[in-house]
Amino acid sequence: MDYEQRRDIIEANVREHDIEAEYYDLLHKEIFNEYEQDRIRLSLEKIIGGNIKRPTILDVGSGTGNLVSNLLTILDGSVRPEIVAVDLSGQMQDVMKRKINYPVRYYLKDIDSFLEINRKSFDVVLISSVLHHLPDYEKTLGNIIKCLNVGGTIYITHEPLNPKYMERRSMNSILDVLDYSIYTVYYVGLLLRKKIKRVKINYRVCDYHVGSRGIDPIGIKKALDRKYPVHIEFSLYPTSYFLAGLKDRLDINNSFEMIIKKITPT
Secondary structure, eight states: OOHHHHHHHHHHHHHHHHHHGGGHHHHOTTTSSHHHHHHHHHHHHHHHOSSOSSOEEEEETOTTTHHHHHHHHHSOTTOOOEEEEEESOHHHHHHHHHHOOSOEEEEESOHHHHHHHOOOOEEEEEEESOGGGSSOHHHHHHHHHHTEEEEEEEEEEEEEBOGGGOSSHHHHHHHHHHHHHHHHHHHHHHHHTTSSOOOOOOOTTTSTTOTTSOBOHHHHHHHHHHHSOEEEEEEEEOOOSSOHHHHHHTTOOOEEEEEEEEOSOO
């Protein structure tokens, strides 16, 4: 990918996320629904366990603070993590600062620029709904692994699955039409109740790896396994505005989450 294309992707992400920041939690019901939030908390409980009294945590593309908020909910009060949050949208960070009543160190940068200046190592790196926005997510993950402590974990979630791994795609398409119809009613209701203002967002450039591309978790695993001392597991699951539970029962998956553990020093 050349410099200009990378610049266009980053600029589009800043622009579109600044526009939607104030209403992000209301607009993105595929993230802020009971099914997704319960799943995230269960995963975080498994990852954050252990004897680390003050884990160092990096939240990549922290947005409005979804993962940090869930993390602080499940942690014992005696555990006081050191949290660094990186996001390229100042408006998203402003929302997170209002939501999170906890000392967080904020960096207003894209993750690749942050990693160039970072000299800190981390026990846990959180990445939710971010890889598909990155110009070169395999390169970025490699650089994150380098700043991960041995035994540390990268938690990746809510990423669009490459269509070649989707089964029952016709049923998924039917449910997506129904789901979007329900979402449209929900969205109109928000407008009528003046909970949001009408915003025009163009995801074409900023969601670079969505649609026909998607993200290939097996490709990520193979690429990182060749270069880094890591153990990688991933699992598929459904995302949906309102029908994730139904898709789960029907075993219709369109997203994945991944856990990367660093085994030895890089």
